Amino acid sequence: MKLILRISALMLLLAPAFGQVNKIKARVSVQYSKIMNQESFISIEAKYKGENGIEPATQMEFRVYQRIAEDSLLHLATVTTNRNGIAKFSLGNHQDSITSTNGGFTFLVKIENDSKFSDAETELTISDANLVAVLETVDSVNQITATLIDATGQPVAGQPLRVQLQRMFGPLSIGEESYETDENGTITVPLEEPMPGINGVLTFEVVLNESDEYGTVKAIIDAPIGIPITDHSTFDKRTMWSPPSKTPYYLLIFPNLIILGVWVPILMLIINLFRISRAKVDS
Numbered sequence: 001m002k003l004i005l006r007i008s009a010l011m012l013l014l015a016p017a018f019g020q021v022n023k024i025k026a027r028v029s030v031q032y033s034k035i036m037n038q039e040s041f042i043s044i045e046a047k048y049k050g051e052n053g054i055e056p057a058t059q060m061e062f063r064v065y066q067r068i069a070e071d072s073l074l075h076l077a078t079v080t081t082n083r084n085g086i087a088k089f090s091l092g093n094h095q096d097s098i099t100s101t102n103g104g105f106t107f108l109v110k111i112e113n114d115s116k117f118s119d120a121e122t123e124l125t126i127s128d129a130n131l132v133a134v135l136e137t138v139d140s141v142n143q144i145t146a147t148l149i150d151a152t153g154q155p156v157a158g159q160p161l162r163v164q165l166q167r168m169f170g171p172l173s174i175g176e177e178s179y180e181t182d183e184n185g186t187i188t189v190p191l192e193e194p195m196p197g198i199n200g201v202l203t204f205e206v207v208l209n210e211s212d213e214y215g216t217v218k219a220i221i222d223a224p225i226g227i228p229i230t231d232h233s234t235f236d237k238r239t240m241w242s243p244p245s246k247t248p249y250y251l252l253i254f255p256n257l258i259i260l261g262v263w264v265p266i267l268m269l270i271i272n273l274f275r276i277s278r279a280k281v282d283s
Helices: 002-019 092-098 249-282
Strands: 027-035 039-050 053-056 061-069 072-080 086-090 104-111 120-127 129-138 141-150 160-165 186-190 202-211 215-223
Touching: 027 104, 027 120, 039 061, 039 092, 039 104, 061 086, 072 086, 129 202, 129 215, 141 160, 141 202, 141 215, 160 186
Parallel strands: 027 215
Antiparallel strands: 027 039, 039 053, 039 086, 061 072, 061 104, 104 120, 129 141, 141 186, 160 202, 202 215
């Protein structure tokens, strides 16, 4: 009897060990981004080492928290990664919750109770900053002036800002690779070379890219200073390469005439054969 009790106790102690499943450790990266006058968000990317090398962690749930105090967390939301292993958490609906008097924020992104991946957390601490960019004309030369300020309104010096032009296949750098803000937090970039744009409108971006302190901050300017592009598109015309709704008329008419020319004699022949067979039956 004692032996049975000892075996039962041993099995109870070993049961959790046998029930454990080896979970995968995910690699998680977090980045804060702010587009002036549009949105601010946190991008979460998760990968793991699989059979085919580094693979995206799809359909993984992350719980996003803000650290209010050293031992206090505020749960903001739960987000799920897409097929590329990326999740986006918009701060727009939580702006009142995350407001900080000193302009600093600390977020925690956690994997909790996942069936495939082991629990983990990543911390992100950033300071809020604003980027103001305007288009000016000085001595007949167009230029972009951008100023970077912190949450208290003080200029931020020594930060690299990049000026680029939005294009279909990716942004086009304007001027130097980056411009460092001066003691007033300002850069000035001349736009001497004329560029083509739809209806003469060019969309410029001034970007503070992946700063350790401020994240990514972007200001967008629409400037009507481009060379108007003449639209030579034939999308709305009836051409061979147009969509089905824009098929040329001759391609609709002649093939249908050919089809009718084939089927009408066949139908007439069938009708005549039917009449002949009926006539033989009646006779």
